[in-house]
Amino acid sequence: MEKGDGMNLQQLIEVLPEYKIINKDIDSEITSVEIDSREIIAGSLFICIEGYTVDGHDYVETAVKNGAVAIISEKKLSIQDVPIILVPDTKRALPLLANNFYAHPSQRFRLIGVTGTNGKTSVSHYINEILRKTGQKTGLIGTIEMKINETSYPVKNTTPDALFLQKSFNKMNDAGAETVTMEVSSHALDLGRVHGSDFDIAVFTNLSQDHLDFHGTMDNYLVAKSLLFSQLGNTYNTNRPKFAIINNDDKNSDFLKRVSAQPILTYGIHTPSTFQAYNIQYGSTGVSFDMQTPEGNISINSHLMGEFSVYNMLAAATCTYACGIPLESIQRALEKMDSVKGRFQPIANTKEIGVIVDYAHTPDSLKNVLKTIKQFCNGKIHVVVGCGGDRDRTKRPLMAQAACELADLAIFTSDNPRSEDPAQILNDMTTDLAYSNFKVIEDRESAIRDAIKNATANDIVLIAGKGHETYQILGNQTIDFDDAKIAAKYLEKY
Numbered sequence: 001m002e003k004g005d006g007m008n009l010q011q012l013i014e015v016l017p018e019y020k021i022i023n024k025d026i027d028s029e030i031t032s033v034e035i036d037s038r039e040i041i042a043g044s045l046f047i048c049i050e051g052y053t054v055d056g057h058d059y060v061e062t063a064v065k066n067g068a069v070a071i072i073s074e075k076k077l078s079i080q081d082v083p084i085i086l087v088p089d090t091k092r093a094l095p096l097l098a099n100n101f102y103a104h105p106s107q108r109f110r111l112i113g114v115t116g117t118n119g120k121t122s123v124s125h126y127i128n129e130i131l132r133k134t135g136q137k138t139g140l141i142g143t144i145e146m147k148i149n150e151t152s153y154p155v156k157n158t159t160p161d162a163l164f165l166q167k168s169f170n171k172m173n174d175a176g177a178e179t180v181t182m183e184v185s186s187h188a189l190d191l192g193r194v195h196g197s198d199f200d201i202a203v204f205t206n207l208s209q210d211h212l213d214f215h216g217t218m219d220n221y222l223v224a225k226s227l228l229f230s231q232l233g234n235t236y237n238t239n240r241p242k243f244a245i246i247n248n249d250d251k252n253s254d255f256l257k258r259v260s261a262q263p264i265l266t267y268g269i270h271t272p273s274t275f276q277a278y279n280i281q282y283g284s285t286g287v288s289f290d291m292q293t294p295e296g297n298i299s300i301n302s303h304l305m306g307e308f309s310v311y312n313m314l315a316a317a318t319c320t321y322a323c324g325i326p327l328e329s330i331q332r333a334l335e336k337m338d339s340v341k342g343r344f345q346p347i348a349n350t351k352e353i354g355v356i357v358d359y360a361h362t363p364d365s366l367k368n369v370l371k372t373i374k375q376f377c378n379g380k381i382h383v384v385v386g387c388g389g390d391r392d393r394t395k396r397p398l399m400a401q402a403a404c405e406l407a408d409l410a411i412f413t414s415d416n417p418r419s420e421d422p423a424q425i426l427n428d429m430t431t432d433l434a435y436s437n438f439k440v441i442e443d444r445e446s447a448i449r450d451a452i453k454n455a456t457a458n459d460i461v462l463i464a465g466k467g468h469e470t471y472q473i474l475g476n477q478t479i480d481f482d483d484a485k486i487a488a489k490y491l492e493k494y
């Protein structure tokens with residue numbers, strides 16, 4: 001059988017450091033490894049995962065009914081028809097088993113991981129785009145999509161669980177991928193979703209407040225991010241060169257350098273770095289700058305906007321240089337680079353106003369985007385923004401403050417309220433706000449309509465927080481919602 005098509009159970013579980021077999025002998029052939037009872041096929045191995053919502057151990061009977069021939073469990077189970085392999089921790093067993101089943105797919109291509117609070121999606125798309133333009137076969141995994149060469153696949157998470165990840169790597173192998181670039185979220189690092197993935201290059205964008213609901217403190221958040229660097233090159237001893245690529249202007253850069261045992265390349269604007277930008281000119285249609293590199297200087301004339309885009313281009317240039325791409329190819333690709341969907345995305349219209357859809361959903365990214373707009377806006381700045389429910393509550397007042405400080409008028413509205421009361425989220429944003437240049441319109445479509453209706457010539461309307469998302473999560477309901485389409489609708493109307 002081909003890798004990923006099947007494996008003997010005994011051989012499959014050999015990678016587990018500790019297990020106990022209950023019920024029967026384990027001489028069966030495993031056709032697939034699954035963590036979801038609904039995905040089971042005849043011959044599957046079902047791994048029970050205790051989740052945040054439900055416990056996979058409760059689905060063992062369904063799994064067996066659906067064809068599972070063996071179970072990996074961390075709890076005693078009453079079922080007797082199939083072998084049960086009892087392990088201390090199924091979440092730690094999962095990446096080991098998935099890796100073994102798919103024959104360690106990430107050893108067969110260069111794997112690049114991009115982490116940081118903001119810019120992961122942008123930087124990983126730029127890296128992938130530069131590599132594609134040199135003719136490489138590539139894979140890409142992140143917030144918007146998974147891509148194998150030019151084919152796009154939907155994703156649920158920025159960084160998927162270990163099973164989906166290894167399965168995807170296997171598919172990328174089959175498509176001949178030479179380099180795979182992926183976003184690595186702090187959740188994924190903390191939860192071990194990337195255990196067993198053989199990273200060759202780790203890229204750090206920046207660290208600012210987000211996800212304190214999950215990590216508790218900024219120190220914990222930094223430690224989670226740093227795992228990508230401490231694990232870099234430790235998984236398997238492949239011969240590919242390893243690099244840690246670090247933003248020298250971020251105050252956590254020294255810590256990340258200490259954490260990494262691999263060679264380091266740096267980038268920055270304000271601090272001497274391996275790749276450094278200077279002579280930066282910010283225009284209303286793009287940014288241009290000179291980039292100092294170990295092999296001389298290159299000039300970049302880009303239609304991407306703002307200082308944050310300079311950082312993202314520096315990160316992508318440093319990373320692709322580490323992959324051996326010639327500087328001229330990097331320069332050519334950066335000059336042609338379009339913005340990623342929902343990242344500083346202009347909405348074309350015949351009015352004299354500018355409308356921009358952006359994914360800023362942290363205090364820092366909102367500040368950066370508004371500062372960028374301020375550099376070229378000759379009229380008033382209107383911002384429509386909300387905060388996600390079931391996410392870091394402490395970022396809410398900070399986002400509201402950034403909006404009022406840097407825009408002329410802020411309209412606070414709903415993002416994805418999820419299980420929370422939208423009015424309460426808006427309350428968290430505005431209760432202690434020491435500004436009056438804002439209004440609250442809970443319904444997002446009405447908020448966008450209001451902003452566009454009231455904008456006059458030379459004004460800019462920034463619609464922030466949801467970027468590429470084509471849905472809105474209200475309670476248990478997910479409705480169609482696309483900021484770009486709604487904006488276009490009202491630009492047509494008014």
Ligand SMILES: CC(=O)N[C@H]1[C@@H](OP(=O)(O)OP(=O)(O)OC[C@H]2O[C@@H](n3ccc(=O)[nH]c3=O)[C@H](O)[C@@H]2O)O[C@H](CO)[C@@H](O)[C@@H]1O[C@H](C)C(=O)N[C@@H](C)C(=O)N[C@H](CCC(=O)O)C(=O)O
Pocket residue numbers: 035036037038048049050051052053054055056057059156157158159160161185186187188
């Ligand atoms: C909080 C969190 O991380 N949740 C993730 C988790 O879901 P969960 O723990 O609720 O899973 P669950 O529904 O309880 O299911 C437990 C187990 O039972 C199984 N099950 C369930 C039902 C059934 O009928 N049969 C069955 O076997 C499930 O397949 C699973 O194995 O496991 C799921 C599968 O891997 C993830 O999709 C899900 O991410 C959710 C969607 C999520 O929103 N996560 C966010 C917090 C997140 O991880 N975000 C980061 C990006 C952050 C950033 O911007 O940097 C990310 O990487 O996406």
Ligand SMILES: Nc1ncnc2c1ncn2[C@@H]1O[C@H](COP(=O)(O)OP(=O)(O)OP(=O)(O)O)[C@@H](O)[C@H]1O
Pocket residue numbers: 116117118119120121122123143158183205206308309311312342343344358359360361364365366368369467
């Ligand atoms: N280098 C950067 N520094 C600060 N802000 C940035 C940077 N790059 C992008 N941004 C802002 O952050 C938003 C999100 O960018 P992007 O999607 O690239 O980040 P991300 O890290 O992938 O986010 P997520 O954690 O949600 O996946 C952009 O829309 C922009 O407003």
Ligand SMILES: N[C@H](CCC[C@H](N)C(=O)O)C(=O)O
Pocket residue numbers: 158361387388389391415416465466469
């Ligand atoms: N990856 C981020 C995305 C936030 C996007 C924003 N629209 C929201 O829903 O809060 C998160 O899960 O926190």
Ligand SMILES: [Mg+2]
Pocket residue numbers: 120121122142143144158183
């Ligand atoms: Mg992302």
